[in-house]
Amino acid sequence: MLSVANLKKTYGDFTAVNSISFEVQKGEIFGFLGPNGAGKTSTINMMIGLSRPTSGEVIIDGIDVRKQTKKAQSIMGIVADESNLYNEMNGFENLCFCAALYGMEKSEREAKARDLLEEFRLKDAGKRPFKAYSKGMKRKLTIAAALIHSPQILFLDEPTTGIDVESSRQIRKMIKALKEQGTTVFLTTHYIEEAERICDRIAFIAKGQIVASGTVLELMDSVSHGHSIRFVTSKFAENLTDELQSNFKGSKVTIQSDNTLIMESEERISLLPVMNFLYDKGIDVYEAKELRPSLEDVFVKLTGIESSVLTRDEKKGGRK
């Protein structure tokens, strides 16, 4: 559905986006995760035709965005990083106006606007001016406006930045529902948990480059070597460390606290033999859990950017 090849954007000496390439499949939710200034908005602006690439190409559903910008824009829905509807107009008028920009007839656009207001739970607010909306409502109406012409692909730039938790949750739910309807979604975010929750695939972007991309599991696997399991036991098992290591070749055992031990190995660890071993020693196992790195750990490891940078971005974004 979306193919980006060697896309580059420079502003004088500064390279905002440095020869990035990726593909997004039809009906997929693809996320760009990175801190502010990583090149997310520059990339999205080139893909939607609001900015000219220095080099490289963007193809959407077989349409070259550089050569046939307007044709490509007719199948896109675009949500900028700010809720940029018209303050003087009410919700219904805003939706109808956006539909008119795509050439929709009056009866068609009014029916679609009513449906979207209902779907986005903004029916009662439809008659109120946009300037009287809360941030969350503004964001929802902006997304609704991007969907008014039933686009094949939706671009969302920081869809939940600066809005309340409930509205963020609703927006994430809507994005998932769009995927169910077959809409392809490309979104940028600096919220790790948001990317993890809704994206089929994620690309980490830092300093204008894609550092890694894949599904959440693929990204996790790319940094985790071997396996580690945490056992919560009934008794302190410190004196069993050497015995465990010699019985289970290749494993490394560390005692974390009184009743917790971590067993790490390059090979997959079978739980039953370990549990039987401990049982024979008079120790019950209350809990055994495979330890995997979090997406945040993976992001930090692959990009070299501390997650505190993203947290700082969240604060700047004003998330409540």
Add this chain to the structure above:
Amino acid sequence: MKSRIAFWNILKKDIKNYYLKPPNISWGIIFPLSWTLMQLIRSPGENILELLPGLMAMSVLFGTTSMLSVTITFERSGRSFERLLLAPISLNVMVLAKIAGTVLFGMFNAFVPIIFASFSTDLKGVNFGIILPAVFMIAVSSALMGLMIAVSANQVFEAQTFSNFFRFPMLFLCGLFIPISDLPLFLRPISYFLPLTYGADMLKSAVTGANTLSPVLSFGILLFFSVTLFLISRHNINRKWIL
């Protein structure tokens, strides 16, 4: 068909959101009215028809240049203007739709002095067949100048400052208040590079018959100015707003 729907709705939105707002309607009436009264008080015995071309030209010029540059700069600062740039309509349609509202507003401004004049003088001698195209062309060329300002300004106050920077000199160089032949020699060529000079001459031809050029020639020159300004504005938008 799709472009027609988009054009009409951009125009309708601008008229409703900007031009029909009470402050702008009152500006459109009070500005020409106050100039008319000021001129009449200053020169009580003067024939109002002598003042009419100047008042009309001024009303159109001030109405159109400031309105378009301010509304576009306002929409750009709120980023709602991006919606127009990202819509699947050509830049030509978008620019034409944006200037159409301003042109109508400017024409409304121009007819306020005529309406007031009709109460105190006989307008039988006025050639409305020339007035209408003259006012239209002044409005179009002024709106396009406003668009050029909008492309250069980032903030509303910048747009207003830039507008005044060229509006006032233009008023005094276009031959409305001081005949071009009375201007210092080095200023005269500048006068002939101003669209308002030709618009004012057409208005003089329609109202008092004191024109120096043929109205058809003035119309042609104004058309040339408008097309040139349109192409420059379109090029600048393409270059500066689609980065």
